[in-house]
Amino acid sequence: MQAKGPGRQALQTPRAAGLAGVVFALLLAAAIVLIRLGIPEGADAVAPQGFTDSGRRDAVRTALALVPFAGIFFLWFLGAVRAHVGAAEDKFLATVLLGSGLVFTATMFGAAAAAGAVLAVAHPSGTAPGLTAWDFGRHFAYTLMTGYAMRMAAVFVCSLSVIGHRLGVLPRRLSALGFLTALILLFLSSNVPWAELVFPAWSLVISVYILVASGRAGSRGAPSA
Numbered sequence: 001m002q003a004k005g006p007g008r009q010a011l012q013t014p015r016a017a018g019l020a021g022v023v024f025a026l027l028l029a030a031a032i033v034l035i036r037l038g039i040p041e042g043a044d045a046v047a048p049q050g051f052t053d054s055g056r057r058d059a060v061r062t063a064l065a066l067v068p069f070a071g072i073f074f075l076w077f078l079g080a081v082r083a084h085v086g087a088a089e090d091k092f093l094a095t096v097l098l099g100s101g102l103v104f105t106a107t108m109f110g111a112a113a114a115a116g117a118v119l120a121v122a123h124p125s126g127t128a129p130g131l132t133a134w135d136f137g138r139h140f141a142y143t144l145m146t147g148y149a150m151r152m153a154a155v156f157v158c159s160l161s162v163i164g165h166r167l168g169v170l171p172r173r174l175s176a177l178g179f180l181t182a183l184i185l186l187f188l189s190s191n192v193p194w195a196e197l198v199f200p201a202w203s204l205v206i207s208v209y210i211l212v213a214s215g216r217a218g219s220r221g222a223p224s225a
Contacts, residue, residue, distance in 0.1 A: 018214065020077040021207030027070035028108075029200040034063035035115055035145075036194065039138055060119050067112040071105045077207070081160070090166065093159050100155035107152060111144035146189045146196055153199045154185035160206075174209060178202065 038059035078101040082094065118137035161178030164170025170178075181202040188195045 018207045018209075018211035020073045020080060021203050021210065024070055024073035024077055025200040025204035025207060027066050027073065028203070029197060031063040031066040031070060031112075032145075032194075032196055032200070034059040034066075035141070038063065039115060039118055039141065057119060060115055064112050064116050064119070067108060071109060074101070074105055077203075081210075090163060093163050093166075097156060097159040097163065100152045100159065104149055104152035104156055107144055107149040111141050111149055114141035114144055117141075150185045150189040150196045150199060153196075154182040154189075157185065157199070157202060158182040170206075170209075174206065177205065 038056040078098070082098065114137055118134065118141065157178050161170065161175045161182070164178070165172070165175040181198050184195055184198050
C-alpha cells in the first residue's frame with residue numbers, strides 16, 4: 001500500500017501542473033486582452049474621454065477580477081512543476097525559476113493595481129479622468145506589465161526550458177520554443193503591442209504537453225487486467 005501511494009502522487013503531480021497551467025494561460029490571456037481593450041495605447045490613449053465608455057470600464061473591471069486567480073493558478077503550476085522535477089533539479093536554475101516566478105506574480109499584481117487606479121480616478125461615474133492621472137496610471141500599468149512582469153516571465157521561461165532540456169523532460173522543440181519565447185518577452189514586449197500574449201501561449205503549450213505526457217505515463221503504469 002505504501003508503494004502505491006507515492007506512485008499515485010508521482011502521476012498526479014504533473015497532471016495538476018498541466019491543469020493549473022492551462023487555467024493560468026487562459027486567465028492571463030483574457031486579462032491582457034481586456035486590459036489592452038479597456039486601457040489602450042497609441043492614438044486612443046491620449047484621449048481619457050474615451051474611458052467614459054462603459055464597455056471599456058467593464059473590460060478593465062473584468063480583467064482586474066481575473067488577475068488574482070491567474071496568479072493563484074500560476075503559483076500552483078510553479079509548485080507542481082518543481083515537485084515533479086524533484087531532487088534531480090539543478091539548484092541554481094531551480095532558484096532562478098522560483099525567484100522569477102514569484103517576482104512575476106508580484107509585478108503582475110502591481111500592474112493590475114495600477115490599472116485599477118486608472119479606473120478609480122474616473123469620479124464621479126461616467127466622467128473622464130484628468131489627463132495627468134490618466135497618463136500616469138496608464139504608463140505605470142503598462143510599464144509594470146510589459147517592462148518588468150514580462151521580463152521576469154522571460155527568465156522563468158528560459159530557466160524552465162534549460163531545466164527541461166538538461167533533464168530530458170521536454171522535447172527539443174519545446175525547449176527551442178521556450179528560448180524563442182524568452183527572447184520575444186525580453187526584447188519586444190515593451191515595444192510591440194500584444195507581444196506579451198506569447199507568454200500565456202507558451203504556458204498553454206507546455207501545460208498541454210504535460211497533460212498528454214502524464215496521461216501516457218499513466219497508461220503505461222496502469223496494471224494489466
